[in-house]
Amino acid sequence: QVQLVESGGGVVQTGRSLRLSCAASGFTFSDYGMHWVRQAPGEGLEWVAVVWHDGGSKYYAESVKGRFTISRDNSKNTMYLQMTSLRADDAALYYCARDISSGWFDSWGQGTLVTVSS
Amino acid sequence: EIVMTQSPVTLSVSPGERATLSCRASQSVSSKLAWYQQKPGQAPRLLIYGASTRATGIPARFSGSGSGTEFTLTISSLQSEDFAVYYCQQYNNWPPYTFGRGTKLEIK
Numbered sequence: 001q002v003q004l005v006e007s008g009g010g011v012v013q014t015g016r017s018l019r020l021s022c023a024a025s026g027f028t029f030s031d032y033g034m035h036w037v038r039q040a041p042g043e044g045l046e047w048v049a050v051v052w053h054d055g056g057s058k059y060y061a062e063s064v065k066g067r068f069t070i071s072r073d074n075s076k077n078t079m080y081l082q083m084t085s086l087r088a089d090d091a092a093l094y095y096c097a098r099d100i101s102s103g104w105f106d107s108w109g110q111g112t113l114v115t116v117s118s
Numbered sequence: 119e120i121v122m123t124q125s126p127v128t129l130s131v132s133p134g135e136r137a138t139l140s141c142r143a144s145q146s147v148s149s150k151l152a153w154y155q156q157k158p159g160q161a162p163r164l165l166i167y168g169a170s171t172r173a174t175g176i177p178a179r180f181s182g183s184g185s186g187t188e189f190t191l192t193i194s195s196l197q198s199e200d201f202a203v204y205y206c207q208q209y210n211n212w213p214p215y216t217f218g219r220g221t222k223l224e225i226k
Contacts, residue, residue, distance in 0.1 A: 035215075044205065044217055044218070044219045044220045045154075045156075045162065045205055045207075045217040045220075046217070047213075047214050047215040047216065047217070050213070050215075059212070059213040059214075060213065061213065061214045062214070095161055095162075102167070102209070103150060103152075103209025103210075103212065103215065104152040104164060104167040104207070104209055105152070105154075105162075105164060105207075106164045106167075106173060106174075107164075108161035108162055108163070109161060110160075110161055111161060
C-alpha cells in the first residue's frame with residue numbers, strides 16, 4: 001500500500017537549517033508530483049512547495065521562497081526539503097503528500113515536527 | 119492568491135443528521151476544488167476532488183457540489199467517525215495551492 005514517511009524534524013534555533021525527508025513506497029514514485037504542506041500547532045493547512053514528478057519544476061509559497069529548497073531523488077524514492085534561515089513562524093508539523101499532477105493530494109504522510117526556538 | 123473562506127467555523131450536529139459545510143473562493147476556481155477530513159493526531163485524508171468526485175474508499179454519504187466560487191460538502195447521515203475538521207483546497211490558480219481555515223464538525 002501507499003506509504004509516505006517523513007523524517008528529519010526536530011528542535012532548531014532561529015536562523016539555523018534543517019533538512020526533511022519523505023520516503024515513499026507502495027507506488028511508482030517517479031509518476032507523481034510531491035508536495036510539502038505544513039500545519040502550525042492548532043492551525044490550518046498551509047501549502048509549502050511542490051516538485052514535479054521528474055524534478056524539472058519546483059514552486060514555493062512566498063513565505064518560504066529563497067529560504068527553502070525542495071528536491072527529490074527518484075532512484076531513492078525520496079523527496080527532501082532543505083530549510084534554511086528558519087524563523088519562529090516556520091514551526092509546524094510538515095507533511096509530505098503526493099499528487100498525480102492534478103492538484104489534489106491523495107495520500108499524506110504522518111508528518112514530522114519542526115520546532116524553532118530562540 | 120486565491121483566498122478560500124469556510125463557514126461555519128464550528129458546526130454542531132447530532133449523529134444521524136445531515137451536515138452542510140460551505141467553502142467560498144475569492145475568485146473562480148472552476149471545479150478545481152478538493153475536500154479533506156482531518157481527525158485529531160492524524161494526517162488529512164482526501165474526500166472529494168473535482169468539486170464532486172469521491173476519492174477511493176470514501177462512503178457515499180459524503181457528497182460535494184458547486185463550481186466557480188461557491189462549494190458545499192454534504193454529509194447525509196452523520197456517523198460518529200465523521201466528527202472532525204474539514205478543509206477545502208483550490209488547485210485552479212497556483213502557486214500557491216490554498217486551503218480554507220477549516221470547519222470543525224462537532225457532536226451536538
